[in-house]
Amino acid sequence: MAYKLVTLGGDGTGPEVMREGLRVLSALSKVLDVAWEVEDIPCGGQFYLEHGSRDWPEGAEERCDAADLILLGAVGWPSPTGPGPVLMKDGKMAGYSPVIGNRIRLNLFANVRPVKLYEGVQHRIHGANKLVWQPGQVDMVILRENTEGLYSQVGGKLAPGGTTELAIDTRVITRRASEQVIRKAFELCKKRNKGAPKDGKLRVTAVVKDNVLHGCRLFAEVFQQVGEEYPQIEKDSAIVDAFTQWLIGQPEYYDVVVTTNMFGDIVTDLASVLQGGMGMAVGANVGDRHGMFEPIHGSAPKHAGKDKVNPIAMILAVKEGLDWLGERKNDDRLTRAAAAIEAAVVDVLRDGHPLTYDLVGEAKAARCSEVGQAIADLALQKLARAAG
Numbered sequence: 384m385a386y387k388l389v390t391l392g393g394d395g396t397g398p399e400v401m402r403e404g405l406r407v408l409s410a411l412s413k414v415l416d417v418a419w420e421v422e423d424i425p426c427g428g429q430f431y432l433e434h435g436s437r438d439w440p441e442g443a444e445e446r447c448d449a450a451d452l453i454l455l456g457a458v459g460w461p462s463p464t465g466p467g468p469v470l471m472k473d474g475k476m477a478g479y480s481p482v483i484g485n486r487i488r489l490n491l492f493a494n495v496r497p498v499k500l501y502e503g504v505q506h507r508i509h510g511a512n513k514l515v516w517q518p519g520q521v522d523m524v525i526l527r528e529n530t531e532g533l534y535s536q537v538g539g540k541l542a543p544g545g546t547t548e549l550a551i552d553t554r555v556i557t558r559r560a561s562e563q564v565i566r567k568a569f570e571l572c573k574k575r576n577k578g579a580p581k582d583g584k585l586r587v588t589a590v591v592k593d594n595v596l597h598g599c600r601l602f603a604e605v606f607q608q609v610g611e612e613y614p615q616i617e618k619d620s621a622i623v624d625a626f627t628q629w630l631i632g633q634p635e636y637y638d639v640v641v642t643t644n645m646f647g648d649i650v651t652d653l654a655s656v657l658q659g660g661m662g663m664a665v666g667a668n669v670g671d672r673h674g675m676f677e678p679i680h681g682s683a684p685k686h687a688g689k690d691k692v693n694p695i696a697m698i699l700a701v702k703e704g705l706d707w708l709g710e711r712k713n714d715d716r717l718t719r720a721a722a723a724i725e726a727a728v729v730d731v732l733r734d735g736h737p738l739t740y741d742l743v744g745e746a747k748a749a750r751c752s753e754v755g756q757a758i759a760d761l762a763l764q765k766l767a768r769a770a771g
Contacts, residue, residue, distance in 0.1 A: 384418070385418035385419055385420040386417070386418070386419050386420065386451040386452060386708065386712075387419075387420050387422070387449060387450045387451045387452075388419045388420065388421045388422070388450065388451065388452050388453075388454065389421075389422050389423075389424060389446055389447055389450040389452070389453045389454070390405065390421060390422070390423045390424070390453075390454050390456075391423075391424055391426050391439075391453065391454065391455045391456060391458075391481045392423065392425070392426075392456040393426055393427040393455065393456040393457050393458040393459075393478065393481070393682060394427035394428050394429050394456075394457060394458050394459055394460045394478065394682040394684070394687075395457060395459070395460065395681075395682030395683050395684040395686070395687040396456075396457065396682055396683045396684075396686050396687050396691075396692045397427070397455075397456025397457035397458065397682050398456055399456075399687070399688075399690065399692065399694070399751055400456055400457070400678060400692060400693075400694045400696070400697035400751065401454065401456040401697060402752075402755070403694035403697060403698060403751060403752065403754070403755025403758075404454060404694065404697040404698050404700065404701040404755075405421075405454075405701075406755045406756065406759050407698050407701060407724060407727075407755065407758055407759045407762060408701050408705075408720075410759040410760075410762065410763055411720040411723060411724070411759075411762055411763065411766060412720070414763060414766060414767075415716040415719065415720055415766070416716070417714075417716050417717065417720070422446055422450075424439055424440065424443050424446060424447075424481070425439065425440070426438055426439035426443070426458060426478060426480065426481040427439075427458035427459065427460060427477060427478040427481070427682070428458065428459055428460025428461075428462075428468055428469035428476070428477040428478055429460050429469075430477070431469055431471060431477035431478075432460070432463070432469060432477075437480070438458075438471060438477040438478055438479065438480050438481070439480050439481055443480070443481070444480075444484075444488065447481075447485055447489065447673075447675075448488075448489065448673075450673075451708060451712075452674060452676070452704050452707075452708050453485065453673070453674065453675035453676070454675070454676055454677070454697075454700065454701065454704060455481065455482065455675055455676070455677035456677070456678075456682075456697065457677070457678065457680060457681055457682040457683070458476075458477070458478025458481065458482055458682060459476065459477075459478055459681055459682045459684075460477065460478075460682065460684060461684055474540075483534055485668070485675055486529045486530055486668055486675070487530050489670055489672075489673040489675070490530065490670040490671070490672075490673075491529055491530070491668035491669055491670045491673060491674070491675055492528065492529050492530050492560060492563045492564055492567070492669075492670050493526050493527075493528070493529055493563070493564045493567045493568075493667075493668075493669050493670070494526065494527040494528075494529040494647060494651075494666055494667070494668055495524060495525075495526055495567075495571070495666070495667040495668075495669060495703075496524065496525045496526075496527065496647075496651045496654070496664065496665065496666050496667070496679065497523075497524050497665060497667075497703070498521060498522075498523045498524065498525060498634075498651075498654045498655070498657055498658055498664075499521060499522050499523075499658060500516055500517070500518045500519075500520070500521035500522070500657060500658045500659065501518060501658075501659075501663075501728070501729055501732045501733075502518045502729070502732065502733050503518075503732040503733040503734070503735055504518070504658065504659040504663065504732055504742065505659065505742065505743075506656065506657075506659060506660070507660060507741060511744075512742065512743060512744055516634060516657050519580060520580050520581075520634060520635040521580070521634045521635070521657045521658060522577065522580055523579070523634065523637040523638055523639065523640060523654075524571060524575070524638075524639050524640070525639075525640040525641075525642070525647065525650065525651050525654060526564055526567060526568045526571070526639065526640065526641045526642070526647070527564075527641075527642060527643075527644060527646075527647020527648065527651060528560055528561065528563075528564040528641075528642070528643050528644045528647065529564070529644065529668060530560055530644075531555045531556065531557060531560050531644060532554050532555065532556065532598075532643045532644030532645050533552050533554045533644060533645040534644050534645070535553070535554070535555040537552075537553040537555055538550070538551040538552040538553045539551060554596075554598050554643075554645070555598075556597075556598030556599070556601050556602055556643060558601065558605055561601065561602045561605040561606075561643075562605050562609060564641060565589070565602075565605055565606050565609045565610075565641055566609050567641075567669075568587050568639050568640075568641035569587055569609060569610065569612070569613045569616060569639075571639055572585050572586070572587050572613075572616050572638060572639040573585070573613065573615075573616065575638070575639070577638065578638055579635065579636055579637055579638040580634075580635040581633070581635040581636045582636075584617050584638070585615060585616045585617060585638060586616065586617040586618075586619055586636075586637070586638040586639070587610070587613075587616055587617070587618060587619065587638070587639045587640070587641060588619040588620065588621055588626075588637055588638075588639070588640045588641070589602065589603060589606040589618075589619070589620045589621070589640075589641055589642065590620075590621050590622075590623050590626045590640055590641070590642035590646055590647075590650060591603050591606075591620065591621075591622065591623065591642065591643070591646075592622060592623050592624075592646075593620075593622075594622060598643065599643065602642075602643055603620060606618070606620070606641070623642070623646050623650070626650065627650060627653060630650060630653060630654060630657075631653070631656070631657070634654075634657050651664070651666075651679065652664075652679070655679065659741075659742060660693075660741050660742075661678070661679060661680035661681075661696065662678075662680060662692065662693025662695060662696055662739065662741045662742070663693070663695055663696055663699075664678065664679045664680065664696050665677070665678060665679065665696055665699045665700045665703055666678070666679040666700070667700070667703045667704070667707065669707060674704060674707045674708070674711075676700040676701070676703050676704035676707070677697075677700055678696030678697045678699075678700055679696065680692075680696060690750045690751045690752055691739065691740065691748075691750065691751060692739060692741075692751055693738075693739040693741050693742065693751070693754070694739075694751050694754055694755045695728060695731075695732075695754065695758075698724060698728065698755065698758055699724070699725070699728060701724065702721045702724040702725050702728075703721075705717045705718065705720050705721040705724070706718055706721040709721065719766065719769065720762075720766070722765075722769070723762040723763075723765040723766040723769065724758070724762050726761075726762070726765040727758045727759075727760075727761035727762035727764075727765055728758055730761050730765075731754070731757055731758055731761065736749065737749030737750075737753045737754050737757050738754060739751060739754060
């Protein structure tokens with residue numbers, strides 16, 4: 384029986400990295416005899432400009448609801464009439480429906496972002512690629528509440544005479560949503576059973592601004608209450624502004640981190656610097672029944688069609704999706720495929736080629752498709768060796 388896979392390539396370079404993720408998935412699925420019923424749904428700013436009413440087709444919501452697995456590329460396209468992205472008539476960015484819409488409608492309450500520095504990855508600092516942080520000292524997971532906060536769409540604008548004079552965004556923090564993501568963080572810490580690289584301690588850190596904000600005080604209160612159920616795990620708390628410096632200065636201290644929606648959006652992009660940039664960073668949007676997996680980078684319109692951008696985040700998003708679905712369906716073929724993908728990525732990074740410009744600079748850069756093909760080939764070799 385085939386698994387139902389929905390792909391949301393989106394805008395710009397989104398379809399390009401999706402192509403490489405599917406290249407790897409297809410190669411391994413053939414060998415493992417895993418069947419997929421794939422449905423690609425166009426979406427984003429380019430779709431909206433062409434059709435003018437929705438940012439994805441009628442019925443897309445129901446098709447996502449029925450999927451076993453959802454893969455997302457990237458959305459967002461420059462407005463042809465002014466600065467910023469294409470906006471829909473309701474003021475939302477075109478691409479809202481497949482991204483934030485799916486998160487809220489499917490209750491994908493946890494945005495799970497692994498932050499791991501692999502051997503061979505350099506960091507782009509001052510325009511050059513160099514090793515700043517050490518592999519083995521960066522290995523954490525950040526969980527971001529995914530359904531409310533400043534993305535709850537509570538608020539609005541006043542524009543008398545057509546000129547915006549007032550804009551209000553109201554942050555919504557509820558006990559239910561906080562408890563969902565906080566419990567997920569503690570369960571993940573227990574499941575990882577790694578501890579922080581610095582001291583090996585199982586630790587969950589809540590990132591808040593509870594010295595000022597009421598919502599953060601509620602989040603911190605729920606964190607302490609849920610944490611009492613996990614006496615073997617150390618409970619840690621950090622004020623968000625201080626956390627940003629500690630994250631960069633001592634990433635080895637962190638094991639699992641949990642925070643609210645907007646804070647999580649910001650600190651995870653910062654954390655991507657530790658692992659080599661956005662081209663290496665994965666976001667897993669998961670709930671109790673559904674999962675949507677994506678690279679966290681944008682659509683990079685200026686690079687669209689050039690076969691240039693890094694596909695590794697998308698390929699690792701496929702890996703995370705296979706791990707999640709394999710556990711849900713008790714299908715070891717999927718977890719074996721996931722392990723083979725990560726092992727192949729590790730080898731390519733350690734060897735230093737083929738890699739894209741963001742990791743090795745323009746002079747040594749390989750094409751996006753070359754990287755995808757190399758990882759697919761290596762993953763097949765890894766799978767064959769594992770099978771004996």
